[in-house]
Amino acid sequence: MLELRNLSKSFGDFQAVKSVSLSVPDGAFLTLLGPSGCGKTTLLRMLAGLELASQGQIVFDGQLVSDGDKSWSVDPAKRNSGLVFQSYALWPHMSVRGNVEWPLKVARVDKSVRDQRVAEVLALLNIAELADRYPNEISGGQQQRVAIARTIAPKPKVLLFDEPLSNLDAKLRVEMRTELMRLHRATGATTVYVTHDQIEAMTMASHVAVMKDGRVEQFGQPDDLIRVPETAFVATFVGTPPNNLVPVSPGPDGPVVRGRPIGLRPPVEGPCFAMYRPEALRLDDQNADRTLTMELVEASRIAGRTMVTMVDGDMRLTAIVDQPPTAEIGDSVRVVLPERPTCWFDDMGRRVGTDRTGAG
Ligand SMILES: Nc1ncnc2c1ncn2[C@@H]1O[C@H](COP(=O)(O)OP(=O)(O)OP(=O)(O)O)[C@@H](O)[C@H]1O
Ligand SMILES: [Mg+2]
8 A cells, every 4th residue: 555644845945746645555546647847756756765755655565654843754665666767777897687686686686596587577578579679779769668668677766757758659559558557457556657647547437536736626436537636626627538627607697608598507606617527518509598609720630430529718628529510610500508517616726515406
């Protein structure tokens, strides 16, 4: 089990990580997901032991490895964890085999055991045939695999990845994602994986912590984040395409959306947001209630369906529909909001009750 208790980190008077508490079971694949600067790397560096927590504790496998309140921390090398950075510097003067063998040599593992383990991890990462080449003789993607092989060679119990795929092209990223998931199943090591790519986070993870401004906005399984986002930020940060937020404000004769009355019944008096999934919106229904007229800005085919993007001022909605719209780009389209949004958020972005008619 990996457990973080009220973990915080300050640099001077700037708090980069704010009281993060979460725990995942042994063998979990946890992703830390969030925009640039939200504290992901700082949190991972505390797990690796490269950064001392200002407050709070880290527990690996039942053992306390860091206590920020006592400024105490187990040495990085003694944590049984392996870290793969975004820039994975291999030793240029060592062959692929030499690079992977290196941490085992440092750990004074016997030559015969070492040889066997190196062969094992090279095979696991499909790079056995590159064993005698040097880093400048292999591609970026292959170098990445070598860096991962080198990290897993000593069999760390916890694997830490900081955006390890960000230097790869789109196709290789998808391939490596699959490789890493295979590797995770093969090693069973508890994995913490930092990314700002929500697709990566949602497809690979057993657990996701969505971070914003140093805090964990929501922690849960990927499915939970999509079904029941706790904040408006999470609602619009995860999912492909993400959820829609429709701003609803009080008007003289009931709630309005962009100044026009619409038959929605928010659970709060003040301004708020109704959340709809892209699949919940419909187009072109002349007679429907709760219709908004918007400008069609994009329509693209995705897996046999059409993703339609519409704008009205600063409100932007995305729908996934079966039939492509008949309107042209730049024309008006009518979008129909179901009576019951999936959920509501107040103007601070916090989820409020469920709507009066129940969740739709
Ligand atoms: N050594 C440091 N001294 C001062 N501030 C720091 C230090 N390291 C990080 N920060 C600040 O802490 C905040 C979080 O940084 P961090 O590197 O953890 O972000 P991140 O989520 O990994 O972002 P990215 O996705 O861009 O890598 C940033 O505002 C950053 O400027
Ligand atoms: Mg970072």
